[in-house]
Amino acid sequence: MATIALDAMGGDHGAAPAVRAAARISLERKAAVVVVGDQHQIESALRRTRYDAAFLSIVHTDQVVDMAESPRKALDAKPEASILVGARLVADGRADALVSAGNTGASILACARTFERLPGVNRTALAAVYPTERRRGSNDDPFALMLDVGATLDADADTLVAFAHMGAAYAARISKNPRPRVALLSNGEEPFKGSPAIVEAHRRLAADTHLNFVGNVEGVDLPRGKADVVVTDGFTGNVVLKMLEGISETVVDLARYAYRSKLVWRIGLGLLRGGIVQLKQLTDWKQYGGAPILGFDHLFIKAHGRSNDRALGNAIKVAHRAVESDLCREMGERLATALGDAD
Amino acid sequence: MATIALDAMGGDHGAAPAVRAAARISLERKAAVVVVGDQHQIESALRRTRYDAAFLSIVHTDQVVDMAESPRKALDAKPEASILVGARLVADGRADALVSAGNTGASILACARTFERLPGVNRTALAAVYPTERRRGSNDDPFALMLDVGATLDADADTLVAFAHMGAAYAARISKNPRPRVALLSNGEEPFKGSPAIVEAHRRLAADTHLNFVGNVEGVDLPRGKADVVVTDGFTGNVVLKMLEGISETVVDLARYAYRSKLVWRIGLGLLRGGIVQLKQLTDWKQYGGAPILGFDHLFIKAHGRSNDRALGNAIKVAHRAVESDLCREMGERLATALGDAD
Structure with a gap:
């Protein structure tokens, strides 16, 4: 079963929409969600909603990149920022794809520092x-x-x-x-x-x-x-x-x-x-x-900063479909064929 | 009084819309129009409309650049193309601005070969x-x-x-x-x-x-x-x-x-x-x-290829307003000031 890492901290509306989205997905029992962020905030939001604990887990961190921060400086200063922790979960194989509604530049940079590029990209x-x-x-x-x-x-x-x-x-x-x-x-x-x-x-x-x-x-x-x-x-x-x-x-x-x-x-x-x-x-x-970032060996879906729980739920579903259909491997194979033919 | 050179030949609908536009402008007696193109076609169209001969004249040429032609080749092969003849009328001071509904690339190139660029452009x-x-x-x-x-x-x-x-x-x-x-x-x-x-x-x-x-x-x-x-x-x-x-x-x-x-x-x-x-x-x-080409010492207005007589009449009026308000001199002075300040 696919596991999606969800950065709960970066969006405009705090952790609540992300937690509600993860809770709803957990009840569908098709994909597991790892919610990354401040454990206190996440548990507080979970107490106000139904969810299936078998399909929802929490990874705690208290660092977060704000929307207005310079991506490079923020990531250098905050090695445990939720977006970096989420990306590492995916790179380490503990999750299969990453979703965030946070700072776009910082998200892409976090992926660039953590994921591998597909061949030829x-x-x-x-x-x-x-x-x-x-x-x-x-x-x-x-x-x-x-x-x-x-x-x-x-x-x-x-x-x-x-x-x-x-x-x-x-x-x-x-x-x-x-x-x-x-x-x-x-x-x-x-x-x-x-x-x-x-x-x-x-x-x-x-x-x-x-x-x-x-x-x-x-x-x-x-x-x-x-x-x-x-x-x-x-x-x-x-x-x-x-x-x-x-x-x-x-x-x-x-x-x-x-x-x-x-x-x-x-x-x-x-x-x-x-x-x-x-x-x-x-x-x-x-x-x-949301908008996928393409070119890495793992998929990252950037949801809009203003995303509500429905939008974030859709982003998680797209990430899930990408994992189930082995999208990144397909992209890598297509690129290898295209580049092989060009030589 | 301002005189506008009108290339009657380049548009999608032949000389008739240009001639009707020129005829209507002539009746307003505010600007003179020199209609450039095949004299036979122009006179034939003029016979079907009212106009004031004191404000409308014809300069004959039987060469025309078609929409699909390569601009450079067409202008090299047709030194008497209506768009070039019109541009020369303006450069020689016999008209004050140029209007055409013809091939955009050929029109810009005809201006580039005939007009001067404003200082610093x-x-x-x-x-x-x-x-x-x-x-x-x-x-x-x-x-x-x-x-x-x-x-x-x-x-x-x-x-x-x-x-x-x-x-x-x-x-x-x-x-x-x-x-x-x-x-x-x-x-x-x-x-x-x-x-x-x-x-x-x-x-x-x-x-x-x-x-x-x-x-x-x-x-x-x-x-x-x-x-x-x-x-x-x-x-x-x-x-x-x-x-x-x-x-x-x-x-x-x-x-x-x-x-x-x-x-x-x-x-x-x-x-x-x-x-x-x-x-x-x-x-x-x-x-x-129409769309003005800016950067030359004279104004050229490119009307859409599909222009009817109303659209061409509007293009002539814009050209007239540009001449009356001394637009190109104003642009030259602004550019000279901006470049002078930058030094």
Whole structure:
């Protein structure tokens, strides 16, 4: 059975949401959770909820990295920080994957100091799902995967090629989409468009028979969902992903404005309510299980700092599915094949 | 009186929309238009519309660059291409600004071969407006300006600083926003976020007292309209702008889906019609006067290839306003001051 290490301390709302998420997962009796953090706080939260002690354990530490801290300094100063303790549990084989809602930079650095990189991976990727018009895979999933969205700001051709393979493996195993359409994000569809790194990555991915590479996509293709896996550097991916967040918020603002402005608009919005709820669930995708860090020999899922217990529970489930489907080994094998072919 | 050179040949719909736009502007008797292109086609279109011959003249050429042509090859092979003839009219002082709906790359290259660069400008920028939640300037304008959106894929710090000043001058003169908020697009608000070029440009812009620099903005701030002028490299700007187009189209698709799906949703959308029309006008911003190329001693406005006569008329009006407000001289003076201060 898979065991997930959960850093309970880093999120915006303290240990309580993490403890409630772990408690709920324990009652499903499919995966065990090791909750890492301040034992007093964790036990106090556990007293207020039902859980199965056979599937939930605690590893105590009283050090924690705060959201605003500089990752490097914080980890140097706090060798027993909950994120480092969690990562070591995984590296030592006492857990199989790691979940945290804490400081993103410190989390990635803690993994980098504790896990091994997959063969051929020089840089890791933070991946994120975003909603599209199109459905895909056996889950009939409206979400596409984008990577990198902020771990590696400037990606060379080798890095983009590795991201393409890691993203394809993730979509195949987690989104149950066995042959995902993989694309490079660029400023035009033609193979010669984009930076030299993109042009070179395009050439190599187009020649790669292990991948369903559909070429370059443009910004206009992202909401349409023309690709299932969108490969880009962390700077562009970060701007694009945050823009999608901003647009969701703008749509909500516009609807509020319409509701206040005119009675006839208020009635119109009332009649559309069922559709708006569907749309809101779709655009509220940040609650869908967190963002995986890909490129290490173990999976780390970064949940949003504002995550509630449902969001953290989803992140634990995604981590569980990744362990059950042997995601990291699959990624390593795909990368070895791709790099072997390239030699 | 200002004279605008209008390349009538490059757009998707032939000479007719350009001729109708020029005819309508001529009747307003505020600016003169020189229509460049095939005399036979232009006269044929003029016979079907009213115009004032005192404000409309024709310069004939039978060469034209097609949309799909390679810019460099096309301009080398066609020294009398309408876009080159139009640019020469401006460089020779027979017209004051240039408008075209033709091949973007060929248009920029024609300007580069014919116009002078402003002092200190190594690379030019294609600027574009996009709709935001916020209103600004004496026009109560919902549009923010972004540059570059595709002319200069990789921008160094010098280039980003020059873009900031050119964008600020454009917003002041064209959008009548005398002290526009200027920002760098990055992956975080902190001054140390982004590529080395962005970090260095941030340092220099923050020290520049001639500019209302508000720091870095993130993707989430773009639809909110936190900045009036967003400065970025052409790759990121191109991806972002095209994504906004894609999202407009997705919203239209969703509304169509709702309309077809349920009677109650159809009625709801009917009651919201007034608001939807307002929203559609806002998101249909490609019709709003085209994208200026900034960095030359004369203004060129690139209208969308699909432009109708109204869109081309708006582009001519923007060009006219730029000439009347002496935009290019203002940009040159701002750049000279900024560069002088930096020494």
